[in-house]
Amino acid sequence: MNKENDESFKSGSLALKSFWRQYKFSYLMLLPAFIVVLFVVIYPFFYNFRLAFSNLNMYNMRQFIKSGKLTYIGLSNFSEIITQSSFWIILLRTIIWTVINVIAHLTFGIIYALILEHDLMFKPIYRTLLVIPWAIPQYIVVLIWKGMFNFRYGAVNLLLRRFGIPGVAWLSQAGTGFSAALIVNIWLGIPFMMMIALGGLQSIDPNFYEAAEIDGASNWQQIKHITLPLLKPVMAPAVILGVVWTFNNLRVIYLLTQNTLTNKIDILVTHVYRSAFEFYKYGYAAAFSVIIFIILFIWAITFIDYIGEN
Amino acid sequence: MSVKKDSKLKKVCFHLFLIISVIIALYPALRVFGTSLRPDNALHSTSLAIIPKHATFAAYKELIFEKNFLIWLRNSFLVTLFTVIVGVSLAATAGYVFSRKKFPGRKAGLTFFLITQMFPSTMLLLPMYLLLAKFGLTEQQQLIPFLGLAKAHLGLIIMYSSTALPLCVWQMKGYYDTIPESLEEAALVDGLNQFQAFYKIILPLAKPALVITALFSFMTAWNEYMVARVVMTDNNLYTLPVGLTNLAGQFNTAWSQFAAASVMIMLPVMAIFLILSRYLVGGLTLGGVKG
Missing domain, CATH: 1.10.3720.10 (MetI-like)
Incomplete structure (x- = not known):
């Protein structure tokens, strides 16, 4: 009995040793990245949870920095958010914003990728130039577009007037302002999806198309039955990221509506950003961030499950 | 897929589509470049042209030196x-x-x-x-x-x-x-x-x-x-x-x-x-x- 125990202990420590020997390299290589993520992502994540249950705001902020004391107020931040009618409106707007954007990015991205797969003259030039929207810093893009949406001098209205259509006061109403934001963001996001789709198309075995050709499949049939299904696994991670990024896209709406439509067409993140850094409602903003994360997390898990089943 | 031959008409359509897209993709960047060359008295122009009349590099100079x-x-x-x-x-x-x-x-x-x-x-x-x-x-x-x-x-x-x-x-x-x-x-x-x-x-x-x-x-x-x-x-x-x-x-x-x-x-x-x-x-x- 005793001997057995001893043996199992020995084999236990041996197992640990061989475990370490086997995986030492992996863990050591991961360590630097892990430490950084621990400090910058995990720690703030839990810190944010603490703040979410507190009433931290601009009045008790200074004291908090000095002494680190927080007054906890339970779930009242959360109940305050959920009972506001504006929360549900903003949530609905964020969902519409995300769905339209991602569908447009995907559709255009794949269309461009499909066209660029054809044997065309100047193909590399087209491909390079079409990536430009991605290359321009976003905050500059948004400010440029803001100028282009100007009622009197903006390029968009000038162009409309050329065609005899009266100009639209883009940035003075919520509806048109939201359309303007959609146009800007769709314009911004197409190149990324296009590049991902191009990479995916290259990985499709040309033999599939040859076989389909022999069977007499039309162009459209080939796209529908070969290209799109094979593109799906490649696009899935890009769609997940695309949705998350669009849902959390702070810059476009924040900068486009600054000084004009301030908080008229807010999505969830811009609302949080304003609450935190313009109204200094830190506790409230922290609770709001937690809610946004939960929404995205649930969505992502369902989506990954759905992809896995197919 | 790229080995396929397309009809002339199809190619022309593709080129047309791509050229329009490239213009849309590039226009904002070109527009900014044009604006940067405008003299101060012509900031509010209603022209769609890229290079303005009386183009000047004054803005660059001011920016860098002042x-x-x-x-x-x-x-x-x-x-x-x-x-x-x-x-x-x-x-x-x-x-x-x-x-x-x-x-x-x-x-x-x-x-x-x-x-x-x-x-x-x-x-x-x-x-x-x-x-x-x-x-x-x-x-x-x-x-x-x-x-x-x-x-x-x-x-x-x-x-x-x-x-x-x-x-x-x-x-x-x-x-x-x-x-x-x-x-x-x-x-x-x-x-x-x-x-x-x-x-x-x-x-x-x-x-x-x-x-x-x-x-x-x-x-x-x-x-x-x-x-x-x-x-x-x-x-x-x-x-x-x-x-x-x-x-x-x-x-x-x-x-x-x-x-x-x-x-x-x-x-x-x-x-x-x-x-x-x-x-x-x-x-x-x-x-x-x-x-």
Whole structure:
């Protein structure tokens, strides 16, 4: 009995040793990245949870920095958010914003990728130039577009007037302002999806198309039955990221509506950003961030499950 | 697919479609360039032409010699440089083991990196801001006076290199997946240890992915505005995005100066993109997820 125990202990420590020997390299290589993520992502994540249950705001902020004391107020931040009618409106707007954007990015991205797969003259030039929207810093893009949406001098209205259509006061109403934001963001996001789709198309075995050709499949049939299904696994991670990024896209709406439509067409993140850094409602903003994360997390898990089943 | 021959009509349609798209893609950038050349009295023009009448480089001169532009440029350059170095080295090592090794926690780690992308930036920004404030890293005090690197810049570098990290790790992993494993096996037989095999054999082969990863980190740091706006308070410490938007937000916006600054910020990014565009298709392997 005793001997057995001893043996199992020995084999236990041996197992640990061989475990370490086997995986030492992996863990050591991961360590630097892990430490950084621990400090910058995990720690703030839990810190944010603490703040979410507190009433931290601009009045008790200074004291908090000095002494680190927080007054906890339970779930009242959360109940305050959920009972506001504006929360549900903003949530609905964020969902519409995300769905339209991602569908447009995907559709255009794949269309461009499909066209660029054809044997065309100047193909590399087209491909390079079409990536430009991605290359321009976003905050500059948004400010440029803001100028282009100007009622009197903006390029968009000038162009409309050329065609005899009266100009639209883009940035003075919520509806048109939201359309303007959609146009800007769709314009911004197409190149990324296009590049991902191009990479995916290259990985499709040309033999599939040859076989389909022999069977007499039309162009459209080939796209529908070969290209799109094979593109799906490649696009899935890009769609997940695309949705998350669009849902959390702070810059476009924040900068486009600054000084004009301030908080008229807010999505969830811009609302949080304003609450935190313009109204200094830190506790409230922290609770709001937690809610946004939960929404995205649930969505992502369902989506990954759905992809896995197919 | 590219071997297929299309009819003439179809080709013309494709070209037409692509040309219109390219114009739409390029117009805003060209528009800014045009605006930067406008003389002050012609700022409100209703012409759609790119190059204005009486074009002048006055705005560029003013910007460089009278504003803090060069200081902002240096700040941005420093922050970006360190972000890229930290980001690429961390992603290259972490991505490698995720691609090659089987170890407990591998799948959890990968999923975790994906989940961090779901945190709204405000969720990390707010605690990070409070933390940085606690550690004094929002202070404008100079850390390395010689370089002009302030404590607040350090805070930015830490935040940027880690926010881009999960994506970079996935990106590197995707590319390593495409490199045959037999290469390391041969190297191990030849007497190299695991790290040497990684460092001497695989890393040089992963150049396209390293370039793309560097590009991602570069873009994160060079273009970031929302965090920098919160952390920076002193005009001399601004990074370019903050300086520029302040220029645009002033009561009497000097549009030609704003445009000139935009052009000078855009040009390096666009140049890098154009130079690297041949890496973009092969190196962007985010989609290459194998288990």
